[in-house]
Amino acid sequence: MKKRSRLLLTVLAALMLVLAACSGNGDTSKDTGKDSGGKAPEKVDTSKFPLTQENNDEAIKGGTLKVGLQSDGPFKGMFLYELYEDAYDAEILAYTSNSLFPTKEDFLLDDTGLGKLSVDEGAKKATITIQKDVKWSDGKPFTADDVIYPYLIIGNKDYTGVRYDANFQNIVGAKEYHAGKAKDISGIKKVDDHTVEISFHKISPAIYSGGDGLWGYAAPKHQLKDIAIKDLQKSDAVRKNPVTLGAFVINKIVKGESVEMVANKNYWKGQPKIDKVVISTVSSATAAEAMKTGKFDVLAPNYPANDYSAIKDLNNITVLGRPELAYSYIGFKQGKWDSKKGEVVVDENAKLSDPNLRKAIAYGMDVETVAEQYYEGLRSRGNSLIPPVFSAYYDDTLEGYKYDPEKAKKLLDDAGYKDKDNDGYREDKDGKPLTINLAGMAGSDKDNKIVQYYIQNWKEVGLKVELTTGRLIEFNAFYDKVKADDKDIDMYMAAWGTGTDPSPIGLYSKKASFNYARWTTPELEKQLEAIDSKEALDNDYRAEAFRKWQETMYEDAVTVPTYFRTELIPVNKRVKNWSIDYLSKITLEQVELTADEPIKNQ
Amino acid sequence: MWKTIVRRVLVMIPQLFVLSLLIFGLAKLMPGDPFTGMITPQTDPNVIEELREKAGLNDPWYVQYYHWIVNAFHGDFGDSYAFKDSVSSLIGERALNTFWLSLFTVLLVYLIAIPLGIYAGRFQNSLFDKGTVLYSFVTYAIPTFVLGLLILFFFGYKLDWFPTSGSVDVKYDAGTWGYFMSKLYHLILPGFTGAILGTTSVIQYLRSEVIDAKTQDYVKTARSKGVPMKKIYSKHIFRNSLLPIAAFLGFTITGLLGGSIFIETIFGYPGMGQLFIESLGQRDYSVITALVMLFGFLSLLGSLLSDIIMSIVDPRIRIE
Numbered sequence: 078m079k080k081r082s083r084l085l086l087t088v089l090a091a092l093m094l095v096l097a098a099c100s101g102n103g104d105t106s107k108d109t110g111k112d113s114g115g116k117a118p119e120k121v122d123t124s125k126f127p128l129t130q131e132n133n134d135e136a137i138k139g140g141t142l143k144v145g146l147q148s149d150g151p152f153k154g155m156f157l158y159e160l161y162e163d164a165y166d167a168e169i170l171a172y173t174s175n176s177l178f179p180t181k182e183d184f185l186l187d188d189t190g191l192g193k194l195s196v197d198e199g200a201k202k203a204t205i206t207i208q209k210d211v212k213w214s215d216g217k218p219f220t221a222d223d224v225i226y227p228y229l230i231i232g233n234k235d236y237t238g239v240r241y242d243a244n245f246q247n248i249v250g251a252k253e254y255h256a257g258k259a260k261d262i263s264g265i266k267k268v269d270d271h272t273v274e275i276s277f278h279k280i281s282p283a284i285y286s287g288g289d290g291l292w293g294y295a296a297p298k299h300q301l302k303d304i305a306i307k308d309l310q311k312s313d314a315v316r317k318n319p320v321t322l323g324a325f326v327i328n329k330i331v332k333g334e335s336v337e338m339v340a341n342k343n344y345w346k347g348q349p350k351i352d353k354v355v356i357s358t359v360s361s362a363t364a365a366e367a368m369k370t371g372k373f374d375v376l377a378p379n380y381p382a383n384d385y386s387a388i389k390d391l392n393n394i395t396v397l398g399r400p401e402l403a404y405s406y407i408g409f410k411q412g413k414w415d416s417k418k419g420e421v422v423v424d425e426n427a428k429l430s431d432p433n434l435r436k437a438i439a440y441g442m443d444v445e446t447v448a449e450q451y452y453e454g455l456r457s458r459g460n461s462l463i464p465p466v467f468s469a470y471y472d473d474t475l476e477g478y479k480y481d482p483e484k485a486k487k488l489l490d491d492a493g494y495k496d497k498d499n500d501g502y503r504e505d506k507d508g509k510p511l512t513i514n515l516a517g518m519a520g521s522d523k524d525n526k527i528v529q530y531y532i533q534n535w536k537e538v539g540l541k542v543e544l545t546t547g548r549l550i551e552f553n554a555f556y557d558k559v560k561a562d563d564k565d566i567d568m569y570m571a572a573w574g575t576g577t578d579p580s581p582i583g584l585y586s587k588k589a590s591f592n593y594a595r596w597t598t599p600e601l602e603k604q605l606e607a608i609d610s611k612e613a614l615d616n617d618y619r620a621e622a623f624r625k626w627q628e629t630m631y632e633d634a635v636t637v638p639t640y641f642r643t644e645l646i647p648v649n650k651r652v653k654n655w656s657i658d659y660l661s662k663i664t665l666e667q668v669e670l671t672a673d674e675p676i677k678n679q
Numbered sequence: 680m681w682k683t684i685v686r687r688v689l690v691m692i693p694q695l696f697v698l699s700l701l702i703f704g705l706a707k708l709m710p711g712d713p714f715t716g717m718i719t720p721q722t723d724p725n726v727i728e729e730l731r732e733k734a735g736l737n738d739p740w741y742v743q744y745y746h747w748i749v750n751a752f753h754g755d756f757g758d759s760y761a762f763k764d765s766v767s768s769l770i771g772e773r774a775l776n777t778f779w780l781s782l783f784t785v786l787l788v789y790l791i792a793i794p795l796g797i798y799a800g801r802f803q804n805s806l807f808d809k810g811t812v813l814y815s816f817v818t819y820a821i822p823t824f825v826l827g828l829l830i831l832f833f834f835g836y837k838l839d840w841f842p843t844s845g846s847v848d849v850k851y852d853a854g855t856w857g858y859f860m861s862k863l864y865h866l867i868l869p870g871f872t873g874a875i876l877g878t879t880s881v882i883q884y885l886r887s888e889v890i891d892a893k894t895q896d897y898v899k900t901a902r903s904k905g906v907p908m909k910k911i912y913s914k915h916i917f918r919n920s921l922l923p924i925a926a927f928l929g930f931t932i933t934g935l936l937g938g939s940i941f942i943e944t945i946f947g948y949p950g951m952g953q954l955f956i957e958s959l960g961q962r963d964y965s966v967i968t969a970l971v972m973l974f975g976f977l978s979l980l981g982s983l984l985s986d987i988i989m990s991i992v993d994p995r996i997r998i999e
Contacts, residue, residue: 150957151949153762160763162717237763239730242723310763332772333949335849359844360947363831370836372843553711553962556718576721590724
């Protein structure tokens with residue numbers, strides 16, 4: 078017996094070793110071989126990516142569009158705009174969209190959709206007029222009540238989502254309704270069956286991109302009205318059979334795995350040309366293979382940029398590309414967050430309080446090489462905190478901190494950071510050793526290589542940079558530390574998605590807890606307020622305000638942009654009329670297929 | 680024996696209690712919480728703070744623990760923060776998936792391993808034996824994710840014989856014959872991968888037990904009585920060499936619900952292992968604690984079951 082159990086232990090121990098070894102390699106397996114070739118990958122010209130696949134072949138009648146949802150876990154499956162929380166649910170929702178307003182340039186609301194918005198800036202009122210004779214997917218008429226109901230969901234005290242925020246409280250009467258003091262939101266009036274009037278406490282330019290508390294979606298009141306708000310998130314009306322205004326209707330669903338949708342016969346723009354859409358999850362390790370073998374027509378939400386080489390030569394797909402609404406940055410800690418007062422307190426003695434030191438760090442980073450070598454050109458050096466997609470607000474004249482080690486050295490010399498003990502590293506102004514702690518987020522193997530490359534860059538200009546905790550930090554722990562102004566973080570690398578309203582006030586103002594660099598000046602505050610002020614309702618004024626703010630942020634060099642990103646979406650060649658252009662007028666009902674099954678790579 | 684079983688079950692209560700304290704404390708010690716991942720410029724930080732407050736995450740840990748344990752005693756493990764669904768229904772769905780996959784895998788393991796082990800032991804040093812030993816070395820050495828990806832690429836993508844993801848095709852309605860067949864169809868690739876990896880230990884145990892048994896006195900006695908070789912193997916040796924496998928049976932049965940993280944992730948099969956890893960990443964406390972409690976309970980139960988089974992199959996062992 079004894080002998081047997083010892084053998085058992087050895088087998089178990091060995092098995093565990095194998096398993097432990099696996100867990101370390103699990104998600105990096107797809108990276109291997111990419112960097113080992115020794116050849117520098119070719120740089121990609123991101124402007125060459127098409128935005129639209131038109132396809133001149135003759136279309137078949139109907140057909141099923143197969144969408145791969147690239148996710149290593151099941152999707153959550155909350156199919157209601159008022160409740161959903163992640164990008165995967167959003168991808169599915171797009172096919173059954175209850176959106177009232179499409180967008181035009183700079184993501185401003187357009188009036189070619191179900192609803193028309195008119196704003197009376199003086200009276201602080203907005204009027205939404207909806208189209209007549211539109212029907213929900215179950216045949217019931219679409220009315221003003223369906224426009225009002227989402228507000229009653231979000232404002233309800235039992236609401237479980239994240240959208241009852243400062244913006245929403247800008248609606249007159251929202252707070253009273255939330256507190257249970259009123260049965261309705263007093264600022265929302267149903268004028269007639271197709272007109273709704275909403276009163277706000279203040280009106281800013283954000284309202285034209287759907288901000289200030291304006292809600293851009295309708296909800297089927299006739300289906301939801303009998304469900305208590307707190308039970309909505311578990312109800313079948315949200316999880317299984319939501320009624321929609323969109324091009325497709327959910328027909329069947331395997332929880333967390335796949336959704337089958339059929340064309341909405343009552344769709345207001347006319348019945349879609351394809352019969353069905355099937356969306357199913359695919360693990361990131363096999364997404365490229367799935368596209369190659371024609372398992373899917375299109376991947377959502379997008380394809381990982383650091384694995385581009387796996388799909389770039391496939392002849393059965395077109396890789397569409399567009400700029401992402403996001404930027405990566407490096408932030409320099411300048412102070413602390415005073416949670417009692419709810420504001421940023423700048424510490425003048427912060428380790429990186431000298432702007433020249435910060436600029437030297439920025440000039441010393443070889444972002445260009447990283448963007449080309451590690452990301453194959455799918456990232457590019459960012460020069461501003463507003464991505465270029467927002468053409469009216471983006472300042473293309475900004476120089477940015479282009480890699481210039483000589484300039485970095487000169488800045489450091491002039492500022493008094495000199496290497497006095499000849500150990501290869503500069504000391505601070507008082508001659509004491511200077512070590513800068515950098516926090517970064519752990520991800521793939523590549524992230525490690527990149528951060529080590531930067532540390533090497535900084536060493537070359539004489540700066541000693543070490544990683545906080547000695548390694549890259551897991552996502553949750555990273556934000557915990559950054560948020561708490563951990564004393565071991567002098568600078569950190571992170572990214573922000575901008576959404577469709579790039580207003581920076583929520584990220585950089587004195588009262589913003591997301592202002593992780595903890596930097597504020599009276600001048601910056603003024604500029605931030607100007608962006609969302611009343612005067613900024615004039616677009617030229619707003620563009621100018623954005624420009625001024627970008628310049629100040631560039632001069633202050635506290636949050637320095639590193640990359641702009643390109644997102645890739647592979648589409649099978651049998652798909653006709655597929656567009657990822659933010660300005661495209663091609664919508665889902667026009668999509669067609671030119672073969673019965675997705676084409677395979679030959 | 681009944682007395683002992685009752686005593687063992689009673690001892691489980693303090694054991695589970697200690698486990699619940701440990702896991703609750705450890706979960707809270709992890710950096711971040713379910714709302715850390717929600718930060719975007721579009722989300723109002725005050726809203727996140729309010730949600731945190733509503734969920735009671737700002738209370739001291741013992742208060743949170745008290746609420747949790749009281750609810751747990753009423754069978755309510757709370758709602759998942761990430762899935763916004765009740766933990767019991769979430770685990771219920773996944774447990775069912777995992778149960779079918781594990782059952783399929785275990786059946787395959789025995790189907791493959793028992794004949795291989797017995798014959799390899801019986802014809803020791805034959806070509807067949809050497810082949811079997813080689814097979815177990817290879818399957819022992821190959822990491823799960825490598826084998827899983829290879830099988831998926833070859834049979835799923837290259838040959839296109841099997842589905843590559845999910846547990847059932849969306850086009851069938853639950854309860855129909857097509858639905859059942861589609862479920863089975865989806866089990867084949869992940870089931871085989873798990874089975875191939877699982878056979879190693881069973882084969883090795885059986886083989887060495889059979890080799891051991893060949894020189895035992897009872898076998899010599901049987902042979903001298905003139906019992907045919909075939910019968911000696913199928914009756915005497917087979918039963919005795921199954922003992923070490925029977926010793927694991929309890930764990931195997933309860934292990935049916937544990938799931939495998941690698942296989943589930945590679946084959947996009949929504950089961951318990953995947954749920955566990957995902958809830959760890961998202962700090963989905965309610966799911967983490969419920970799962971660990973379940974796993975803990977299952978392993979305690981498994982060890983009890985194993986002891987009971989052993990006492991039944993091996994009369995020399997008595998539970999006192």
